[in-house]
Amino acid sequence: MSVKKTARFQSFESRSDRSQGAARAARLRAELARRGLDGFIVPRTDEHQNEYVPPHAERLAWLTGFTGSWGVAIVLRDEAAIFVDGRYTVQVREQVDTDVFTPEHLIETPPEAWLEKHLKPGMNLGYDPALKTPDAVKRYEKAAARAGASLAPVDGNPVDAIWEDRPAPPLGAVALHPAELAGEDVAAKLDRIRAKLAGLGADALVISDPHAVAWTFNIRGADVSHTPLPLGYAVTPREGRPRLFIDGRKLSNAVRDALASVADIEEPSALDATLRELGAAKSSVRFDQATASHRLVSLVVEAGGSADIGVDPVALMKAAKNAAEIAGSRSAHLRDAAAMANFLAWLAREAPKGVVTEVSAAVHLEECRHATGALRDISFPSISGAGPNAAIPHYRVSHETDRVLEPGIYLIDSGAQYQDGTTDITRTVAIGEPTAEMRDRFTRVLRGHIGIARAVFPKGTSGAQIDSFARKPLWEAGLDFDHGTGHGIGSYLSVHEGPQRIAKTGVTPLELGMLLSNEPGYYKAGHWGIRIENLILVERREIPGAEREMYGFETLTFAPIDLALVEPSLMNAEEIAWLDDYHARVRELVAPQVEGETLAWLEGATRPIGR
Missing domain, CATH: 3.90.230.10 (Creatinase/methionine aminopeptidase superfamily)
Structure with missing residues (x-):
């Protein structure tokens, strides 16, 4: 056994515990039965579809033991599978109890194809609409329908309900990214975004990707390991001031004052009301197809607005470095x-x-x-x-x-x-x-x-x-x-x-x-x-x-x-x-x-x- 070495920014303690897979799967099935569900989809992602997620969003790792950066598990009443890509075909078998979760290759056996074979007519498969994009929901709905089953959104994630020692959401401090490194001020970036919205014919953009939020407002954070992300959302209208939805406890007075000069600062809990307001005003709202959740889109549509789901215009702006x-x-x-x-x-x-x-x-x-x-x-x-x-x-x-x-x-x-x-x-x-x-x-x-x-x-x-x-x-x-x-x-x-x-x-x-x-x-x-x-x-x-x-x-x-x-x-x-x-x-x-x-x-x- 090697002598333990320590590092400032990474741990070498094993975060995987395959021994808990059977017990936790059984507890999840009991919770699903209580809710009238026959199965549930457990993705690796958080509400922003992040690759690196905060500890409180590591639902897949907690349930299965798998710690890779992408994967999804599907738990049914009598069987379960975990889907990974080619990077993790060896790792998944080392970390997961394969008597409980059958490893499947994402490309060779996509989750939707697996569901068509394993769902039974009349079964009710649950999913968390905050963790799935509209496109993903459509794919799962079609797969369930072909099997004669139905896909049901849950109100409150059942994994969270059984995860007794679940960590609290992070509160990393937000910092301003220096202008000499950003190369463009926030006002100029907002002008470019508004011009894109005009070209799209959209009334507002929901920025659901925290990377895009960080880039747009020239800020960095500390909510996620190894990536200086401030978790939060923004809504940028084609006309008027943008709204930045971020936990106020992350903001010093100086950072709050700087951000308040370019946007209205609100708590994340206020986002739902803002989306409903946009919907009630019959607005056309642009959503990022890669990171916007089905839940957010539904808030606008159900209130009477229209969802324009496509590429976030910020993504290409951010990708082309100045x-x-x-x-x-x-x-x-x-x-x-x-x-x-x-x-x-x-x-x-x-x-x-x-x-x-x-x-x-x-x-x-x-x-x-x-x-x-x-x-x-x-x-x-x-x-x-x-x-x-x-x-x-x-x-x-x-x-x-x-x-x-x-x-x-x-x-x-x-x-x-x-x-x-x-x-x-x-x-x-x-x-x-x-x-x-x-x-x-x-x-x-x-x-x-x-x-x-x-x-x-x-x-x-x-x-x-x-x-x-x-x-x-x-x-x-x-x-x-x-x-x-x-x-x-x-x-x-x-x-x-x-x-x-x-x-x-x-x-x-x-x-x-x-x-x-x-x-x-x-x-x-x-x-x-x-x-x-x-x-x-x-x-x-x-x-x-x-x-x-x-x-x-x-x-x-x-x-x-x-x-x-x-x-x-x-x-x-x-x-x-x-x-x-x-x-x-x-x-x-x-x-x-x-x-x-x-x-x-x-x-x-x-x-x-x-x-």
Whole structure:
């Protein structure tokens, strides 16, 4: 058993308890029977469809033991299932009592398809309308109807009714985000939102995504781990002052005064009345299809208004970073690059001694970032995996699962929250001499990474159209990976930001200023895993004679890629040149920030392989 290490911003205590699954499922069934329900849907999300949720909203983890960032359970009278995507197929079986909850793959067996087979005619399936979007409700209604059953909204979540020690909602302090980092004042943002509403023909916008609330009003909060979110809502009319619905206990006098100059500040409990007022006035209200709950939409519609459900116009505004946000991200990544160099140099010295564990490595990396003097938080719990644990894409290390870094492969996926930017980087490192298979797979992943980094594409191209660039070298060997190639990144906000992404489902066109990750991988279940991740910025490409406006990517992340795992014979001249140029840039930017053993290590770690 390893010696316990502590960190400032993450815990390595296990939050999963599969032993309670049977008892809690039985208690939930009893509560459902009392309410006349034959089943209930338990999603991982909160009222805002957040990926990272506060403790009081961790209903799925409390009920099943599963702690992944996405999942849904369905509990019927005599059976139950839990649905996860490809990131969690291994984790779910380790954390959940599979005698109680049958694991199902989200893509292969969607919840709606499962319900069609398992619901019986006349059954009444409950759901919490505060936790489901209107689109999700429609899908579940259709599935229930095809089975001859019905879908019923609940008044008060039955999981909450049986969760005796449920934590209280958070009261994190709200802070103003500095104007020099935001790059645009609130008044200008509100003007842009009103112009969008006019174009949509909508009378008001309900901002249900806390990330959008934070961006619109240039505030940050502390209600959610690792993401500086202030949980709350806003209603922005096409004409008149917006209303910000946020618990007043989160606001200092100075913050309240600043916000009161641009919006009316109200308690969250006042939101329902405001929506009913909009409905009674026959207003057309825009709701975000990704984060607005069915409950909120119903308040407007039932009062006589109309719901215009679509993309929140704030989402694309927030996704396309302005000059100040881009400058902040570059600054944050340079700072993070020095921290990563110090960590990787330490790892190269210490890991071969057999004294480094997954936990101690994650703690040391956090210490390297803290030494910058600018770390506000990590951007997500570090994925620190050795050997077979590296083959779990979203592995979460605990003291119970902690492994020593032995000869083989070690994967560290981590990130930082600095006030000027959010970072996310993955490096895969060989401990000792890698096998030929490891080098082959790593080089194929690297070639896919380079394929994205070097991509040039016309304006209007979506992430789905370039996703295969990252997979082609793996496909050539009959291999693939079961997650997206890249996700959007916020500006001192969420490490996972939509709507932009590089994935088979990434339909949003990539626009100038968007930040994304570039992270293809390969996972040999039960043995080891590989992922290489840098963050990239969509920028304009000037091509002589081009007939269309062309875009490409600027790489923002600078940390050596382990050359011990690279097989140059598998790479073409352009790929080798890219790697050598990248490492030259890493040396140029990082060398002035480090010294001593790290500097000496950096020289060797970034040596050219093309000559």
